[in-house]
Amino acid sequence: MKRLHGFVLVFAAAGIASATSATATDLEQAMAKPSNWAAQAGDYANHRYSDLKQITASNVGQLQVAWTLSTGVLRGHEGSPLVIGDTMYVHSPFPNNVFAVNLKDQSFKWKYEPKQDASVVPVMCCDTVNRGLAFGDGKILLQQADTTLVALDANSGKVVWSVKNGDPKIGETNTNAPHVFKDVVITGISGGEFGVRGRLIAYDIKTGKKLWQAFSTGPDKEMLIDPAKTMTWTNGKMAAVGADSSIKTWKGDQWKLGGGTTWGWYAYDPKLNLVYYGTGNPGTWNPSQRPGDNKWSMTLMARDLNTGMAKWVYQMTPHDEWDYDGVNENLLVDINFKGKQVPAVVHFDRNGFGYTLNRDTGELLVAEKYDPTVNWASKVDMKTGRPIVDKKYSPATTGPDVNVKDICPAALGSKDQQPASYDRKSGLILVPTNHVCMTYEPFQVEYTAGQPYVGATLTMYPTPGSHGGMGNFIAWDPAAGKIAWSKPERFSVWSGALTTAGDIAFYGTLEGYVKAVNTKDGKELWKFKTPSGIIGNVFTYEYDGKQYVGVYSGIGGWAGIGMAAGLTESTEGLGAVGGYKDLAKYTTLGGSLFVFSLPSRSGSSNVTAQAE
Amino acid sequence: MALALCSVAVNADDGGASGGKETAAKETAAKQAQGSTALYQVKDGNKVDPQTLMGWKTWRALACERCHGAEQEGLVGPSLVQSLKVLSKEEFHSTIMNGRPDKGMPPFNTSEMVNKNWEGLYAYLKGRSDGQIQPGRLSPIE
Numbered sequence: 001m002k003r004l005h006g007f008v009l010v011f012a013a014a015g016i017a018s019a020t021s022a023t024a025t026d027l028e029q030a031m032a033k034p035s036n037w038a039a040q041a042g043d044y045a046n047h048r049y050s051d052l053k054q055i056t057a058s059n060v061g062q063l064q065v066a067w068t069l070s071t072g073v074l075r076g077h078e079g080s081p082l083v084i085g086d087t088m089y090v091h092s093p094f095p096n097n098v099f100a101v102n103l104k105d106q107s108f109k110w111k112y113e114p115k116q117d118a119s120v121v122p123v124m125c126c127d128t129v130n131r132g133l134a135f136g137d138g139k140i141l142l143q144q145a146d147t148t149l150v151a152l153d154a155n156s157g158k159v160v161w162s163v164k165n166g167d168p169k170i171g172e173t174n175t176n177a178p179h180v181f182k183d184v185v186i187t188g189i190s191g192g193e194f195g196v197r198g199r200l201i202a203y204d205i206k207t208g209k210k211l212w213q214a215f216s217t218g219p220d221k222e223m224l225i226d227p228a229k230t231m232t233w234t235n236g237k238m239a240a241v242g243a244d245s246s247i248k249t250w251k252g253d254q255w256k257l258g259g260g261t262t263w264g265w266y267a268y269d270p271k272l273n274l275v276y277y278g279t280g281n282p283g284t285w286n287p288s289q290r291p292g293d294n295k296w297s298m299t300l301m302a303r304d305l306n307t308g309m310a311k312w313v314y315q316m317t318p319h320d321e322w323d324y325d326g327v328n329e330n331l332l333v334d335i336n337f338k339g340k341q342v343p344a345v346v347h348f349d350r351n352g353f354g355y356t357l358n359r360d361t362g363e364l365l366v367a368e369k370y371d372p373t374v375n376w377a378s379k380v381d382m383k384t385g386r387p388i389v390d391k392k393y394s395p396a397t398t399g400p401d402v403n404v405k406d407i408c409p410a411a412l413g414s415k416d417q418q419p420a421s422y423d424r425k426s427g428l429i430l431v432p433t434n435h436v437c438m439t440y441e442p443f444q445v446e447y448t449a450g451q452p453y454v455g456a457t458l459t460m461y462p463t464p465g466s467h468g469g470m471g472n473f474i475a476w477d478p479a480a481g482k483i484a485w486s487k488p489e490r491f492s493v494w495s496g497a498l499t500t501a502g503d504i505a506f507y508g509t510l511e512g513y514v515k516a517v518n519t520k521d522g523k524e525l526w527k528f529k530t531p532s533g534i535i536g537n538v539f540t541y542e543y544d545g546k547q548y549v550g551v552y553s554g555i556g557g558w559a560g561i562g563m564a565a566g567l568t569e570s571t572e573g574l575g576a577v578g579g580y581k582d583l584a585k586y587t588t589l590g591g592s593l594f595v596f597s598l599p600s601r602s603g604s605s606n607v608t609a610q611a612e
Numbered sequence: 613m614a615l616a617l618c619s620v621a622v623n624a625d626d627g628g629a630s631g632g633k634e635t636a637a638k639e640t641a642a643k644q645a646q647g648s649t650a651l652y653q654v655k656d657g658n659k660v661d662p663q664t665l666m667g668w669k670t671w672r673a674l675a676c677e678r679c680h681g682a683e684q685e686g687l688v689g690p691s692l693v694q695s696l697k698v699l700s701k702e703e704f705h706s707t708i709m710n711g712r713p714d715k716g717m718p719p720f721n722t723s724e725m726v727n728k729n730w731e732g733l734y735a736y737l738k739g740r741s742d743g744q745i746q747p748g749r750l751s752p753i754e
Contacts (some may be wrong), residue, residue: 122679122711122718193675404750441749445673448723452675459682 076556532590
């Protein structure tokens with residue numbers, strides 16, 4: 001965290017206004033203590049890794065329920081609670097209630113129950129997930145579904161400030177967690193299926209004053225792109241994007257409905273002062289209706305925290321034909337690449353490729369399939385950075401009203417929002433994945449504000465000719481671009497992973513199991529069946545000398561609609577063996593938090609103290 | 613993003629199980645189809661008159677399946693196979709135009725396509741409810 005004085009001077013001399021101080025913020029101090037889980041990923045870098053090691057590969061088999069809590073809401077529960085000191089901050093799907101829980105006795109310190117107009121729900125059609133809270137500057141940040149961003153006093157739950165960053169009447173909603181980096185709160189927007197124009201928005205954490213806003217499509221000025229300085233991978237090297245890099249890749253003013261929404265997990269590198277995030281699909285799923293590369297949808301962005309200016313961009317899927325949003329999380333890891341230490345960013349895209357780029361310069365280093373059955377592209381051309389699309393699986397080639405079959409992965413991607421975890425000990429990344437293929441039939445649609453702007457009919461089913469399941473939990477080597485091991489799962493693994501210094505990785509399944517596996521080989525060490533499917537992220541903390549592991553149990557999210565598709569598509573002759581429809585055999589709706597720990601031995605406090 | 617997420621369909625009713633009623637409904641619809649005031653015309657279960665075809669296209673364009681299911685069997689929204697057995701044309705019209713905001717159904721009165729084709733959409737859904745029109749893609753009667 002410590003910055004060299006020389007660097008500070010250089011920045012000042014360059015005239016870059018820096019609101020950030022050299023001293024650690026309260027969030028940074030909280031994140032530095034492994035007893036806390038102070039940010040959704042536990043840190044700025046999206047590692048989801050904990051130094052806690054009371055629970056290890058050898059004793060995790062004894063894990064048992066310590067306590068539980070009901071959120072009172074029966075919808076999809078994504079994200080995880082936060083833990084700071086003796087308080088846990090729990091959130092719920094719409095209506096987005098927040099509870100501050102005293103860890104001493106699980107009593108509520110305060111509750112915040114916002115009144116939101118229910119008319120926002122159909123625009124989210126139809127699950128009402130919320131990916132969690134953020135902490136910073138003594139505040140708890142809540143991004144409500146209705147696009148209101150609220151800062152609550154962490155001690156009292158009282159509203160300190162509140163701002164509106166979108167308009168549900170035109171289909172703009174929020175599902176993302178706000179992120180706090182230094183003294184800045186970053187949030188995004190959802191609504192890629194309603195023709196909204198995606199953007200990232202930054203607010204001053206002290207006052208809620210808007211600092212900057214960067215659109216994903218449109219004129220350079222509105223995108224905070226400098227045509228001469230913003231770089232992208234071009235013919236094997238970095239080059240400036242040039243003027244109107246977005247507008248030139250759209251027909252007419254279609255960029256205004258361009259999508260490129262921003263509902264993922266963001267990351268921040270304090271040394272480079274860069275924020276990393278991905279943009280979603282371009283507006284309308286009918287590719288023939290929007291010729292061009294549709295920049296900068298489906299793009300990984302690196303922006304300056306203070307100014308929002310884009311340092312570099314990289315588009316994973318030009319001219320999307322499959323709904324392969326680029327929003328998935330970016331993990332900031334330092335790797336040894338061909339004998340050199342490289343500050344890297346690793347990104348598992350919906351399109352089935354795992355990318356490694358230099359996070360400082362934006363150079364493309366690795367792009368390999370993290371599911372070998374991915375077939376829409378044979379590979380990524382490392383010189384151009386573009387995928388080599390297989391025409392057989394290209395709805396843009398066959399055109400509207402033609403049903404293209406057996407495209408892998410399905411629109412929900414080889415991975416969706418469920419975040420991966422970087423095991424700092426082994427250097428492996430543990431990735432929860434989908435193993436699902438689809439048929440895709442695009443058709444012409446007209447835009448009406450606030451109405452769905454989709455334009456494709458899809459069916460999804462387990463990857464044919466594989467293990468019959470719809471998911472895998474894999475370990476990935478980011479420098480080599482190779483799968484180290486892969487553990488098949490019956491359903492998509494829609495839950496975020498956690499790795500710990502105890503050499504274990506945790507994740508949840510749609511049937512409702514929370515599982516612990518050995519990080520080095522994927523061997524299952526422990527599992528527990530919660531009442532509902534798990535789409536939340538596993539987290540860990542320590543309280544009163546004891547390590548706890550927790551996760552939300554409450555099925556929903558896109559996996560829910562996948563189930564529905566499974567229920568009805570048997571007429572298509574695709575069969576539903578192992579499909580989402582089987583979920584009905586295993587689980588039902590829920591809304592609870594489960595917290596686990598090792599059993600207390602008799603006279604535990606003494607024994608534990610000695611053992612420590 | 614994600615075409616989101618119609619919450620869980622684990623417990624969605626399968627709308628198809630109407631048994632003997634379906635046969636009776638088929639006969640009624642067949643009679644209607646023969647008359648000059650037929651609500652919809654259908655051949656081989658998947659070829660329909662131009663108005664009904666536009667109704668299906670409207671269904672598709674407004675992404676109604678996200679809440680009502682690919683075969684109208686219901687997800688977070690109700691089964692339209694069932695609803696259309698009891699809903700009058702007037703009630704259908706006011707529901708689609710004004711929505712049922714308290715239940716999560718949005719109003720579609722701003723959609724030009726719905727304003728133009730709501731009667732065709734009613735005919736299409738009636739045909740689905742009657743068991744005369746098959747789920748999935750439709751084409752015009754030659």
